[in-house]
Amino acid sequence: MSDRKPVLEIEDLSVAYQTANGLVNAVNDVNLKVYPEEIVGLVGESGSGKSTMAYAIMRLLKGDAFVTKGHIKVMGEDLYALSPKELRKFRWNKISMVFQSAMSALNPVMTVQTQIVDTLTSHRPEMSKAEAIKRAGELLDVVRIDRKHLNSYPHELSGGMRQRVVIAIAIALSPGFVIMDEPTTALDVVVQRSILDQIREIQQVEKFAVLFISHDFSLVAELASQVAIMYAGRIVELTKSGTLRLGERHHPYTEGLLRAIPHLTADEVVIEGIPGTPPNLVNLPSGCAFYPRCPLATDECRKARPNLYQTDNAIIECHLFKGDREVQHV
Numbered sequence: 001m002s003d004r005k006p007v008l009e010i011e012d013l014s015v016a017y018q019t020a021n022g023l024v025n026a027v028n029d030v031n032l033k034v035y036p037e038e039i040v041g042l043v044g045e046s047g048s049g050k051s052t053m054a055y056a057i058m059r060l061l062k063g064d065a066f067v068t069k070g071h072i073k074v075m076g077e078d079l080y081a082l083s084p085k086e087l088r089k090f091r092w093n094k095i096s097m098v099f100q101s102a103m104s105a106l107n108p109v110m111t112v113q114t115q116i117v118d119t120l121t122s123h124r125p126e127m128s129k130a131e132a133i134k135r136a137g138e139l140l141d142v143v144r145i146d147r148k149h150l151n152s153y154p155h156e157l158s159g160g161m162r163q164r165v166v167i168a169i170a171i172a173l174s175p176g177f178v179i180m181d182e183p184t185t186a187l188d189v190v191v192q193r194s195i196l197d198q199i200r201e202i203q204q205v206e207k208f209a210v211l212f213i214s215h216d217f218s219l220v221a222e223l224a225s226q227v228a229i230m231y232a233g234r235i236v237e238l239t240k241s242g243t244l245r246l247g248e249r250h251h252p253y254t255e256g257l258l259r260a261i262p263h264l265t266a267d268e269v270v271i272e273g274i275p276g277t278p279p280n281l282v283n284l285p286s287g288c289a290f291y292p293r294c295p296l297a298t299d300e301c302r303k304a305r306p307n308l309y310q311t312d313n314a315i316i317e318c319h320l321f322k323g324d325r326e327v328q329h330v
């Protein structure tokens with residue numbers, strides 16, 4: 001590993017949506033680094049800001065969303081400083097994304113081959129059509145779809161196959177960094193499992209780094225080396241995934257999520273959700289955003305936002321960890 005510069009460097013990033021009710025602060029003061037060939041997980045309840053952060057990284061924020069502060073660098077490059085032409089060259093060549101609504105990412109009236117070839121030739125104008133067709137076939141091999149489906153339309157494929165095509169398109173130009181936003185959520189458990197195994201295999205061959213977004217903790221823990229836990233747009237913990245279990249030292253929110261994983265007792269499946277609801281992002285609580293739902297909250301949690309503390313396995317934004325070493329950012 002010669003190049004240890006991060007492929008992704010997020011510094012103090014905040015993103016908001018302008019709405020009739022005011023600014024919805026969807027991402028708040030986020031710092032995060034992803035290094036080459038690394039898989040980092042991003043988890044959090046629905047509405048915690050995961051997709052918004054992904055769109056901000058891709059410079060694909062839509063409509064009323066905008067970056068209110070901070071910087072994002074992808075492979076040392078500030079995407080927000082690029083011209084539209086430069087951006088077009090950068091996206092998909094260096095960074096790509098599998099979208100949360102991947103099923104609708106495919107064009108229903110184009111064959112698989114045409115969609116892959118279009119992606120290749122529009123981002124690599126120097127690539128000939130013949131080369132692009134050859135690469136399309138290779139890509140189907142990579143995601144283990146029979147090449148006969150090059151001529152299929154999306155509706156002729158199963159959900160799992162469509163998702164594999166979307167992944168093939170995301171890795172078509174060999175990017176160094178791929179964001180996967182809930183890439184398997186819409187699929188049944190068996191198909192999910194096989195696609196996940198495949199993502200892992202492909203990643204080991206193609207060596208791209210991944211930001212893997214999911215609300216499924218066990219899935220992320222299995223795939224990623226580190227996991228960022230998001231609450232109300234803040235990364236409240238960054239932890240080694242190997243220690244993501246109850247009994248280790250974690251943020252109370254992380255513990256809540258861990259308890260929310262369905263588990264078996266002697267004769268029943270138990271699911272304990274986290275009581276309460278996420279805060280209003282127009283008006284975040286003054287202290288720790290999680291304090292209204294935290295079983296361990298004190299008066300201080302209500303008043304002051306916690307600093308970050310480094311434990312053996314994690315960096316945690318929580319007053320309970322005051323005895324640990326304070327750090328500036330994750």
Ligand SMILES: Nc1ncnc2c1ncn2[C@@H]1O[C@H](COP(=O)(O)OP(=O)(O)OP(=O)(O)O)[C@@H](O)[C@H]1O
Pocket residue numbers: 017018019024026044045046047048049050051052053064100215281
């Ligand atoms: N277009 C929009 N206008 C206003 N608020 C929005 C808009 N899109 C998203 N939000 C708000 O921003 C917050 C973050 O949304 P986001 O989609 O990033 O969450 P998420 O973590 O990806 O959730 P999920 O797990 O459901 O995909 C939510 O509170 C959401 O309501």
Ligand SMILES: [Mg+2]
Pocket residue numbers: 050051052100181
């Ligand atoms: Mg999302």
